[in-house]
Amino acid sequence: MTALADQPLSPLDGRYRAATAPLSEHLSEAALNRARVRVEVEWLIALTDAGVAGTAPLPDAQRSALRDVVATFGADQVAQLAAHEAVTRHDVKAVEYFLRDRLEALGLSRLSELVHFACTSEDVNNLAVALTVRSAVREVWLPALDVVVDRLRELALRWADAPMLARTHGQAATPTTMGKELAVFVHRLTRLRARIDAVEVTGKANGASGDFAAHVVAAPGTDWQALARGFVEGLGLVWNPLTTQIESHDWQVELYGRLAHVGGVLHNLCTDVWMYIAEGYLTQVPQAGATGSSTMPHKVNPIRFENAEANLELADGLLTTLSRTLVTSRWQRDLTDSTTQRNVGVALGHGLVALDNLARGLREIDLDRDRLLADLDANQEVLGEAVQTVVRAEIVAGRSAATNPYELVKALTRGRRVTAERMREFVAGLGLDAAAAQRLADLTPASYTGLAQQQVEHIR
Template sequence: MISRNIFENISPLDHRYSLKDEFQAYSTYLSEEAKVKYQAQVEVALVKVLAKYGICSEEVAKEVEEAAQKISVENVYEEEKRTKHNIRALVNCLQDKVSEEAKPYIHFTTTSFDIVDTANSLRYKEATEELILPNLKELAETLMEIALRDKDTIQVGRTHGQHAVPVTFGFAIAEYVSRLGNRIKELENRAQNLRGKISGAVGAYNASHLFFTDPEEFENDVLAELNLEAATHSTQIVEPEYLLDYVHSLISTFGILASFSDDMRHLQRSEIAEVGEYFDKDQVGSSTMPHKRNPINYENVKSMWKEFMPRMVTRYQDQLSEHQRDLTNSASSRFIPEIIVGLLASTNRLIKVCKKLVVDHKNLKKNFDQNKEMVVAEPLYILLASYGHPDAHEIVRKLTLEAEERGLPLRELITEKEELEPYWAKFDEKQRQLLINPEKYIGIAVEKTEKVVDYWQEELELD
């Protein structure tokens, strides 16, 4: 058995992020040891169904199941040095632990990628159900709490990096509740649609057809033992699009985490300072500037996304395999667990930082007040147009320039312009108050925030 200090490892996922408590759970599904155990699980399912079909005895099936619990990844790797084939090494290790009677039925009628592709689909599906979805839902729930807590907190809207009409901070967070909710549902669907195969060397059931009148039914029965369905067609490998779509759902989910982190990072800029990360009493923001409090968690998520997002290109390349199969995805496909771990590590980081998110209400108001008098340009233009002004946009545009030049609130200029008096007289009290109190011009931001949160609480079945 290889024993190595974690700081001698090469991947930062191992020596840096494995220091987190969650890493042990990741290893259950995504480690090399887990991969071998899932492959053995497929071999066991095969023999169990062979017993149901009367090809071998129930005793043989039980014997193989017990053997699968005893094999170690170290033994399989040691055997692979001799065979130069990983699945043959696994089969040999299993056969070494069973009787002569049981040996023939291990790997019976299957090819290596019946085992590899099926095992990968199973472990990614279960990792999604047990790790990814619960973590993403916890993050979504945390964002919902922030959205509802600050649903009435005024925030200047921003488009193109410029101040726009106002929203609320809760409304801004609700965007990510909705985007993340949609990705959670998509990821759930794609994980459920991961497929397996027990169709032999070229996918035509050549070997199993020797023994079963309906080899597809046999395949379905083996996969049912694993709670999987068969691909509608396979060669030596499962159709790659099932896994491709699954990984795309991971990467696009990662993109939402990066987008949210980018927004939160920018809102922490010194000149904006609308939110802040919680700092521990001994935490250091800079090695040379003791006053600094950097947005390190949000920056880490953005950085992790930058690492894993381009790997989607490799997944598209893995979509191509010559004829019934080549080996050009053999190495690249082994890195898919890293994408999952990267997403999980970033999700857990955001859960922790968002639960301690500091919202600076004073700075939110200060930033809104900077341009609040210009906010009324939009409702003024719309109201003038609604009462028949032939060139409302142009007159308001000129008014904004004059207001800036004279240093006056835009609304004060309205009553100075004779041509606007007939229109101003038509405004009702509610409309006039809106022009006097720009902070009220938030549309249905509060109601929409509540609606979004209610919808996704129900869709994601959150308490």
């Protein structure tokens, strides 16, 4: 082994550590173990509250002392757990023995046999994973998304009136505004964010095959379904009443699918902004001391959006794999879900790196309105749609004798550039009444944006 053996293997724990560090509080191995301890503590309290095995509800002081084991969980406790696992070779059993030690220190050793009572490891793990993933998404990932959406909203409102040539199929098309195009992303992401927040995070506590078999034999007088439901709901989760040994993970499949969907929209944003920069519509604000190219000093590369694009692709690959794997379990149990779930933090980590880069990139761009106007002025032919549509309306109203206006405009504009003067001459020769002719005479590509500016108001 060399001196490099202790260096981070993943860029998430190396180069990108500053961006991903907040996830460690939720999705690291230590955070998972803290959640496991919490589940075991709350299960013990729930058992005593129900009087299982002749117990009685614990006094408030003892409840607080048990919950303090979770609240004070830190580096020392991580080391103690590691020492137990070195012997047990089983992570959840190590948590059980760790908590037994705490009970003895608190003078509650009489309750030791109720630690992990009637539980299979998945009873603890499914709840711990639910708690940690939910908190990571709500407290880290979604707030990072909100930063991006808020910045997008700010730019969309600022540039709502900035006319821009649209590029349907990559070709010059009916103008829009830069603000309206960014507002589309704000609207999409806001809607999808709500769908992420609405995912019901479920949990179970029903034993080795999901049937409460050991529970009923050990304490037949207990209403185990009611106890389990109250316990799971007491953790802030939704009770799943029908499972095999594992909680079915459908909430995770749903969540990761929705996170991947948001990632897809963000990827679309990255590529659009990248192309707007390439077209010169958006400019990048140089950062002091930064280098764009190792050989071309003039360059300001759109690296924030390229980095975000790549990390979104990595996140999507992992989230898709998680969804595909977690939806299935052979018969009552296999362990494919166990190792797969250890990579949730990696998936969210790549997404978080992308969100960090997007937020920074969106703070470092500005709009070149002159470039937008120049491009619009050079594409007068986009007014052809307006002309043929007005003429069609005039024909229906009986104010024009023209025939097949679409073909007339097509002959003038398709596949060729048309000057503003030529367009005005064409309109003047259509024999329209004064009001329609004046409307078209006053129209320019920059003013031909319909209700784009007003539509941006939907995102306020």
